Amino acid sequence: MSRHCIGVYPGSFDPITNGHMDVIFRAAKIVDKLIVAIAASAGKKHFFTLRERLAMVRSGIASSPQKRPSIEVMAFDGLLMDFANEVKAAVIIRGLRAVSDFEYEFQMAGMNARLNPKVETVFLMASDSNHFISSRLVKEIGALGGDVSHFVSKAVAKKLAKRFSGVND
Ligand code: PNS
Numbered sequence: 001m002s003r004h005c006i007g008v009y010p011g012s013f014d015p016i017t018n019g020h021m022d023v024i025f026r027a028a029k030i031v032d033k034l035i036v037a038i039a040a041s042a043g044k045k046h047f048f049t050l051r052e053r054l055a056m057v058r059s060g061i062a063s064s065p066q067k068r069p070s071i072e073v074m075a076f077d078g079l080l081m082d083f084a085n086e087v088k089a090a091v092i093i094r095g096l097r098a099v100s101d102f103e104y105e106f107q108m109a110g111m112n113a114r115l116n117p118k119v120e121t122v123f124l125m126a127s128d129s130n131h132f133i134s135s136r137l138v139k140e141i142g143a144l145g146g147d148v149s150h151f152v153s154k155a156v157a158k159k160l161a162k163r164f165s166g167v168n169d
Helices: 018-030 050-062 080-086 099-115 135-143 154-164
Strands: 006-011 033-039 071-076 091-096 120-125
Touching: 006 018, 006 080, 018 033, 018 050, 018 091, 018 120, 033 050, 033 080, 050 071, 050 154, 080 099, 091 099, 099 120, 135 154
Parallel strands: 006 033, 006 091, 033 071, 091 120
Antiparallel strands: none
């Protein structure tokens, strides 16, 4: 990648899963600085607040045994391409799981390229142990009392269990 390459890995991270963590650490190896960018609203109603999502991503990265080169976690509101400009990013990183992700990602990468042709979207294929994990299914399993420990960190699993038992912290 070119010069001092800044990459942005955007998402809702509602909540962060092991699949996201895998993409974060792999992406951090190919850019000089990685910004994990958490969408404040993105027109969606989130299960966890922005503050909670930021905290979960930050503590997930901090407690990982993996080497942490240059990773920053930030929130953004508005257009991703405006945020990419602000932080001088050259690439957007997205994880790609199954074929079902493709249509949405293809559209988004195309629209973003029109908005800012200088920023490339780079896809990392989910690794085989993570390709089925999604935040949506993690929440569904958690809501029904299932075991989510294979899909998210201990801290996130605890937070989900608390939330579904009606306890707010
Ligand atoms: O993890 P997600 O929910 O798939 O992430 C989607 C996200 C946040 C990357 C996307 O919704 C986004 O970029 N939102 C910011 C608003 C924006 O730029 N929309 C136009 C996209 S073409």
